[in-house]
Amino acid sequence: MDKNLIKEVAKIIKNSKHLTGFTGAGISVESGIPPFRGINGLWNTIDPTFIEINYFEHHYADSWKDIKKIFYDFFGQAKPNPAHIAFAELEEMGLMKAIVTQNIDNLHQDAGSKVVYEFHGTASTLLCLDCYERFSAQTFKFDPMPPKCPKCGGKIKPDFVFYGEGIPEKAYRMSMIEATESDVMLIVGTTGEVMPACMIPTIARQNNAKVIEINIEPSALTRGTTTHFLKGKAGEIMPEIMKEIKKL
Numbered sequence: 001m002d003k004n005l006i007k008e009v010a011k012i013i014k015n016s017k018h019l020t021g022f023t024g025a026g027i028s029v030e031s032g033i034p035p036f037r038g039i040n041g042l043w044n045t046i047d048p049t050f051i052e053i054n055y056f057e058h059h060y061a062d063s064w065k066d067i068k069k070i071f072y073d074f075f076g077q078a079k080p081n082p083a084h085i086a087f088a089e090l091e092e093m094g095l096m097k098a099i100v101t102q103n104i105d106n107l108h109q110d111a112g113s114k115v116v117y118e119f120h121g122t123a124s125t126l127l128c129l130d131c132y133e134r135f136s137a138q139t140f141k142f143d144p145m146p147p148k149c150p151k152c153g154g155k156i157k158p159d160f161v162f163y164g165e166g167i168p169e170k171a172y173r174m175s176m177i178e179a180t181e182s183d184v185m186l187i188v189g190t191t192g193e194v195m196p197a198c199m200i201p202t203i204a205r206q207n208n209a210k211v212i213e214i215n216i217e218p219s220a221l222t223r224g225t226t227t228h229f230l231k232g233k234a235g236e237i238m239p240e241i242m243k244e245i246k247k248l
């Protein structure tokens, strides 16, 4: 870990006027949730067709078998790690104004972050496709499978964006505003390959924001968008940055 770079980044964050976080699956890897792409990526072993909207609509029972196994039985157990906690602390200190996350795991909110724009929605609520009622995944009775709306018996879909669906309107609008308003953007754990999410840091950079990136390997953003690249694990680097910020 480059101590001087950590110190420089701490100073930039401390002196920022509008710091925005931008996170991807990598920030949750140390919480036990695998990423989709890259090393140990879920899509290396599982075919993601089950969360294509068209497939889901025509193979409801089949899709739900995998959805429940991956997003509820398994992801549901995860707890925030030191990187999520550092992000919440930065907000508490008045430094971080908002987080734009591609994650659907609710771990930023679990860590205490308040202003979180979920670009790809969330797994923590479920939507009835017939009566549009929403249900908390924590208390939802999935059995018998496939699940049915407890109110109207209709089809249930997790509130995250499936392949083939658009970005939730409010999250999209607010994320674009954050991208233009931030003078510093802190990116953690994203390949920067998923469109249109990957536009957020690019727009921030075009508006002259400093772009700090933490990742175990360079991403699609590192060369052209990032101004300060910290190579390593989010859960190890973020606490180091926080230590330095607190000394300033």
Ligand code: NAD
Binding pocket: 023, 024, 025, 026, 027, 028, 029, 030, 033, 034, 035, 036, 037, 038, 041, 102, 103, 104, 105, 106, 120, 188, 189, 190, 191, 192, 193, 194, 214, 215, 216, 217, 219, 232, 233, 234, 235
């Ligand atoms: P990704 O899966 O494409 O890439 C993950 C990135 O994290 C990679 O660049 C990898 O090098 C990096 N990484 C891995 N371990 C890390 C660590 N310990 N510290 C720092 N970086 C680390 O993720 P993505 O770019 O966010 O896009 C995939 C899409 O998949 C997102 O839209 C998201 O909705 C979804 N997704 C969400 C979750 C979640 O909610 N936790 C998990 C998997 C995928």
Ligand code: ZN
Binding pocket: 128, 129, 130, 131, 132, 133, 149, 150, 151, 152, 153, 154
């Ligand atoms: Zn219903």
